[in-house]
Amino acid sequence: MQSQIQCPLCGGSLALNTELLLAGHSFTCANCGSCISLASGSHRTVQSAMTEFSRLKARTGEVGQAAQKAIGKG
Amino acid sequence: MTDSSVNTGPALVSMAQQFSGLPMRSLIGGPLNAAAQANSMMAITQTKFLLNTCFNSTQPEGKDKDGKTTLTPIMVTMQLTRGLIDETPGEGGKPGKVTVEPLQTTFELPLLTLIPLNSLAVTDVQVGFDMEVKSSYSDESSQQSSSSSHEQGSFDAKIGEGFWSVEVKGSVSHDSSSSSSNKATYQKSNNAKYTVSVTAGQLPLPEGVTTIIQAYTSNISPVTVGGTQS
Ligand SMILES: [Zn+2]
Numbered sequence: 093m094q095s096q097i098q099c100p101l102c103g104g105s106l107a108l109n110t111e112l113l114l115a116g117h118s119f120t121c122a123n124c125g126s127c128i129s130l131a132s133g134s135h136r137t138v139q140s141a142m143t144e145f146s147r148l149k150a151r152t153g154e155v156g157q158a159a160q161k162a163i164g165k166g
Numbered sequence: 167m168t169d170s171s172v173n174t175g176p177a178l179v180s181m182a183q184q185f186s187g188l189p190m191r192s193l194i195g196g197p198l199n200a201a202a203q204a205n206s207m208m209a210i211t212q213t214k215f216l217l218n219t220c221f222n223s224t225q226p227e228g229k230d231k232d233g234k235t236t237l238t239p240i241m242v243t244m245q246l247t248r249g250l251i252d253e254t255p256g257e258g259g260k261p262g263k264v265t266v267e268p269l270q271t272t273f274e275l276p277l278l279t280l281i282p283l284n285s286l287a288v289t290d291v292q293v294g295f296d297m298e299v300k301s302s303y304s305d306e307s308s309q310q311s312s313s314s315s316h317e318q319g320s321f322d323a324k325i326g327e328g329f330w331s332v333e334v335k336g337s338v339s340h341d342s343s344s345s346s347s348n349k350a351t352y353q354k355s356n357n358a359k360y361t362v363s364v365t366a367g368q369l370p371l372p373e374g375v376t377t378i379i380q381a382y383t384s385n386i387s388p389v390t391v392g393g394t395q396s
Contacts, residue, residue: 094282095279095280095281095282097275097279100246100273101246101248108280110280110281110282113280118245118247124248125248125249126246126247126248127246127247127248128244128245128246128247129244129245129247130242130243130244130245131242131243131244131245131272133243134242134243134244137240137242137277138242138277138280140219141219141220141277141280141281142281144215144219145215145219145281145282145283145286148211148212148215148286149285149286151208151211152208152286152288154204154207154208155201155204155205155208155288155291156201156291156362156363157204158200158201158203158204159197159198159200159201159204159291159293159362160197160362161200162196162197162199162200162201163196163197163362
């Protein structure tokens with residue numbers, strides 16, 4: 093679950109893992125050494141979005157279930 | 167060892183004959199179609215999620231109530247910590263003192279950036295139809311034979327003439343034994359099974375989403391917390 097952002101200080105590419113951010117981890121820019129983490133004030137917003145996202149992700153299995161159902165009909 | 171007592175059984179049905187008449191198109195196409203339909207339904211749900219979770223919508227009010235709804239990306243605050251090098255020059259030729267002070271700043275990032283939307287993609291749907299046609303013939307027979315013969319004979323002959331002679335002595339012996347066993351199995355089965363495998367993976371984000379993310383992240387400017395503006 094990686095997201096790519098630009099380092100606000102040097103413009104370098106920085107990969108963030110949202111789940112780790114929620115767990116309190118910080119990510120260091122390989123280019124300038126700055127540390128990026130999620131501010132505590134935004135924790136709840138990201139957490140609830142991720143919960144909803146996980147629910148959605150779990151539903152990708154429905155594609156396979158639809159195929160299975162069609163087999164049953166055939 | 168082949169033996170006439172082994173039954174060769176009925177003639178096998180040809181493979182082509184076993185498969186002919188199977189509606190392959192609908193057997194495989196049906197489930198695949200259903201998967202495609204489910205996938206497009208999912209795409210709609212995902213778009214709704216994107217709009218509802220990652221954007222604030224503003225409904226037009228008053229006179230302008232027939233106007234368009236405005237969507238503004240929800241921003242999250244990120245914390246950025248960097249080391250600020252402070253160098254105190256040394257006195258009287260002594261080396262200076264270098265300290266690294268952590269400086270904390272914050273910046274805003276669209277929530278959209280932190281949600282790995284591209285990993286929701288179903289990249290591959292495989293509907294496999296395995297049909298096993300096994301035709302083999304079965305009859306068990308075993309046969310054993312053993313024979314043994316032993317012959318022995320000897321002869322003696324002397325041919326001599328004058329001062330030379332040749333003496334031939336010989337013996338003939340023969341042993342034989344044989345044993346055989348034959349087993350053939352006949353199985354006939356027609357098995358058909360489906361396998362459905364769905365792979366979810368990462369696909370590139372839609373261009374529209376990428377544009378929004380870029381517009382909001384290319385101008386990230388950190389705000390220094392309790393210190394000098396960086
Ligand atoms: Zn950097």
